[in-house]
Amino acid sequence: MNLAAFFTESGSYDAALELANKAKEKDKEAWSKHRYLGLTFLLTSNDLLKDEWALKDSKLFLELSRNQWLFEDYITNNWAQVAIVGNAPKELHLKKGILIDQYEKVVRFNGAITEYPYSIDYGKKTNILVINPRYFETPRNAKYDLDFIIISDGNLYSSKNISLKLHDLSQFSSRICFLPRKLDISLTKRISASPSSGLKFLSWLYSINGPISRARIFGFSLTDQSYGVATSYSSGQRVGLNTIHNWTNEKEYLESIIK
Missing domain, CATH: 1.25.40 (Serine Threonine Protein Phosphatase 5, Tetratricopeptide repeat)
Structure with a gap:
């Protein structure tokens, strides 16, 4: 099969x-x-x-x-008012929550925590959630009425039984789509490693509308993380990943697509 x-x-x-x-x-x-x-x-x-x-x-x-096509139209129409919020702890104690929530559309990743007191630094609003469908990596959180859910891992053709892993997401949004497969493949070749969800999503935005303003990117440091390890602002702990990312190569590529 x-x-x-x-x-x-x-x-x-x-x-x-x-x-x-x-x-x-x-x-x-x-x-x-x-x-x-x-x-x-x-x-x-x-x-x-x-x-x-x-x-x-x-x-x-x-x-x-x-929905993949609809998302590209959506992001183009809202391009000037999109904030992308990663989970790195670099925004802690900077009180950027109000600034983030002033954007019309806010993107977050996986199990991003927006409750108090993290909302002070990272805001509350979520319009787009980029999520890994694997339960053991990404606990679901109750973010309803989302404009889009973007699946960061898997595709329409070669992902076995993927529908069984997506069935619960329809309660959070009627518009769900995968990151483009061709983009995932080309980015993997570019950085010589499996890219993180954040980098894949930013690369997709870049392919749609060109360079991304640094001022609209929050929680992306890629400097306080080691090979195969990630740190989240909500846990404060370094966590080993199931997929090994090369943060040095990711940071170099990220710098090439932001301005």
């Missing part, structure tokens, strides 16, 4: 369908056990799969695809 998903992404639909059918011959439950959004959409579009879960996944595939 993994190879069938690969062929779906490459546009080799006949090969994808052939491989999917062979997988089902070996295991009649293969299509439900190994769910890839793009492949499921292909199967339902060819009337080969009509189960309720498959129809829901196909609808999700279309929504995620559309």
Whole structure:
């Protein structure tokens, strides 16, 4: 099924369908056990799969695809009034919360804490949440009525059973999308490491509207963190990451896209 998903992404639909059918011959439950959004959409579009879960996944595939385009329009229309707030502790004790909340749109990442007293330095408003879908890395927090949720890890074609990890996010926003896969791949090559969610998102903004004003970026230091370790303002503790990031290369790239 993994190879069938690969062929779906490459546009080799006949090969994808052939491989999917062979997988089902070996295991009649293969299509439900190994769910890839793009492949499921292909199967339902060819009337080969009509189960309720498959129809829901196909609808999700279309929504995620559309929402990526909608987000790019949204960010362009609001570009002058977007603040991007990371989780690095560099803003502690600087009382920038009021300044951050004055922006029309505020972006935050993963389990960002906006309750008092952190709101004094980091603000309360959240319009866009960039989040890793893996539960063991990112506990959900109650941020409702979000304009967008951006999924920082995964994609429409090669992420197995990703729909099972996204089902709860619809309660927070009706507009959910992935970061562009091509951007993730090119950025990984550029910095020779797996990029952090923050850097991937900033790189996407740069690809849409060009250089980002330094004045609108908060909580991004990349200097108080070591290889494979991150520090959050809300915990004050260095935490080992499941994915190893190269903060030195990230900082160098970040400096090239901000002004």
